[in-house]
Amino acid sequence: MIALLLRDLRLATRAGGGFGLSLAFFLIVTVLVPFGVGPEGGTLARIAPGILWVGALLASLLSLDRIFALDHEDGSLDILVTAPIPLEGAVLVKAAAHWLVTGLPLTLAAPVLAVLLHLPGPGFFWMTVSLALGTPALSVIGTFGAALTVGLKRGGLLLSLLVLPLYIPTLIFGADCARRGAEGLTAGTPLLMLAGITLGALAILPFAAAAAIRANLR
Amino acid sequence: MSIWEYANPKKFMQTSAWVLPWVTGLAFVTLVLGLTWGFFFTGDDYRQGSTVKIIFIHVPAALMAINAWLMMLVCSLIWLIRRHHVSALAAKAAAPVGVTMTLIALFTGAIWGQPMWGTWWAWDPRLTSFLILFLFYLGYIALWEAIEDPDTAADLTSVLCLVGSVFALLSRYAVNFWNQGLHQGASLSLAPGERMAMTFKLPLYVAMTGFVLLFVALVLIRTRTEIRARRLRALEARGRMG
Numbered sequence: 362m363i364a365l366l367l368r369d370l371r372l373a374t375r376a377g378g379g380f381g382l383s384l385a386f387f388l389i390v391t392v393l394v395p396f397g398v399g400p401e402g403g404t405l406a407r408i409a410p411g412i413l414w415v416g417a418l419l420a421s422l423l424s425l426d427r428i429f430a431l432d433h434e435d436g437s438l439d440i441l442v443t444a445p446i447p448l449e450g451a452v453l454v455k456a457a458a459h460w461l462v463t464g465l466p467l468t469l470a471a472p473v474l475a476v477l478l479h480l481p482g483p484g485f486f487w488m489t490v491s492l493a494l495g496t497p498a499l500s501v502i503g504t505f506g507a508a509l510t511v512g513l514k515r516g517g518l519l520l521s522l523l524v525l526p527l528y529i530p531t532l533i534f535g536a537d538c539a540r541r542g543a544e545g546l547t548a549g550t551p552l553l554m555l556a557g558i559t560l561g562a563l564a565i566l567p568f569a570a571a572a573a574i575r576a577n578l579r
Numbered sequence: 580m581s582i583w584e585y586a587n588p589k590k591f592m593q594t595s596a597w598v599l600p601w602v603t604g605l606a607f608v609t610l611v612l613g614l615t616w617g618f619f620f621t622g623d624d625y626r627q628g629s630t631v632k633i634i635f636i637h638v639p640a641a642l643m644a645i646n647a648w649l650m651m652l653v654c655s656l657i658w659l660i661r662r663h664h665v666s667a668l669a670a671k672a673a674a675p676v677g678v679t680m681t682l683i684a685l686f687t688g689a690i691w692g693q694p695m696w697g698t699w700w701a702w703d704p705r706l707t708s709f710l711i712l713f714l715f716y717l718g719y720i721a722l723w724e725a726i727e728d729p730d731t732a733a734d735l736t737s738v739l740c741l742v743g744s745v746f747a748l749l750s751r752y753a754v755n756f757w758n759q760g761l762h763q764g765a766s767l768s769l770a771p772g773e774r775m776a777m778t779f780k781l782p783l784y785v786a787m788t789g790f791v792l793l794f795v796a797l798v799l800i801r802t803r804t805e806i807r808a809r810r811l812r813a814l815e816a817r818g819r820m821g
Contacts, residue, residue, distance in 0.1 A: 526718065
């Protein structure tokens with residue numbers, strides 16, 4: 362499983378792996394929003410947590426179809442299914458690799474980009490914590506969506522449509538946690554809910570995703 | 580005599596052919612009765628005027644929007660566990676009906692909300708969760724349409740329906756947490772303390788029965804169509820081989 366993780370990381374970081382794609386998209390969103398909304402500090406500070414969360418969500422959505430598509434094309438997915446490690450574990454590793462190349466860099470980039478949006482001081486800590494806790498859920502849910510659409514030629518649009526409603530609870534609690542933190546309110550409750558969603562998704566969705574892959578490759 | 584007999588498509592077709600005219604007729608009668616009664620033979624509310632009458636469509640449609648998803652969930656479970664094709668096809672047949680009911684509920688709500696709340700749309704928990712339900716329906720239908728092999732499609736949509744149900748429930752509570760609502764509480768409740776006068780309640784019950792029967796009739800028709808389409812495809816495949 363570690364070998365699989367390293368292989369996926371290596372594939373993602375080498376040329377054409379789309380490692381920078383999500384980060385670039387995140388950068389574009391946060392840079393473009395002030396042009397659309399206006400440079401006024403108060404407005405930007407108020408919407409900053411929401412913008413950063415939506416930006417991170419869309420950025421991680423962008424690279425989802427890569428999770429299984431390339432492996433499906435060159436046949437290594439069939440090998441994974443018949444490999445001695447359980448498919449559920451392989452799915453979890455795939456999600457972890459996706460998180461390491463999108464969720465983690467997004468989490469690290471968010472505080473830097475938050476400066477551009479005038480995020481209030483206490484918000485930085487909560488922004489980072491909520492993204493660190495929430496992005497794994499985005500990756501696992503996205504892996505499930507990718508597993509559902511793995512057999513399709515042009516599954517990208519369908520994948521977004523399937524994953525969009527599944528992302529909503531994560532977005533609500535994550536953005537709310539960051540917003541409360543930025544406004545200096547207690548952010549513990551949404552943070553706990555967010556952690557609950559992440560843990561629940563980690564526990565359940567690999568099984569659903571593995572079932573979907575088996576159905577797709579039958 | 581057990582319910583699993585109807586997993587046999589032939590038995591299902593026979594019984595549903597017999598049941599369908601009755602259900603359709605009853606649905607027609609109760610709908611006409613409930614809606615005419617509701618629209619023309621109940622008084623206007625003293626604050627809401629005659630806009631209150633939209634409740635006779637709004638509430639039953641909302642009821643069926645949720646129950647259609649529940650039915651799809653049960654059918655998906657049956658397909659995953661016992662692999663009865665009729666069950667998978669019934670789930671497929673119910674989805675477009677459910678999405679229509681969701682849309683009706685959303686639109687009648689907007690039409691009612693404009694004069695009452697002064698807005699077509701509010702990010703209220705109930706409204707928002709219906710919008711999310713609508714998205715779930717869209718994804719489910721799109722997945723059915725996208726996959727060619729019917730068994731794979733049934734498997735994948737069933738898994739999506741199970742996961743979607745968990746997340747739909749989660750969204751329901753998340754959305755409550757996110758915004759306190761404008762929408763009134765449950766229109767009908769078994770708890771003591773009348774929320775609605777009997778004059779409104781009775782036609783509403785009739786209209787709800789009508790919507791349930793209409794849903795059953797539509798799902799039966801659509802399931803029968805799906806079964807026939809499946810038979811036709813099998814015949815064509817056999818024809819090509821022979």
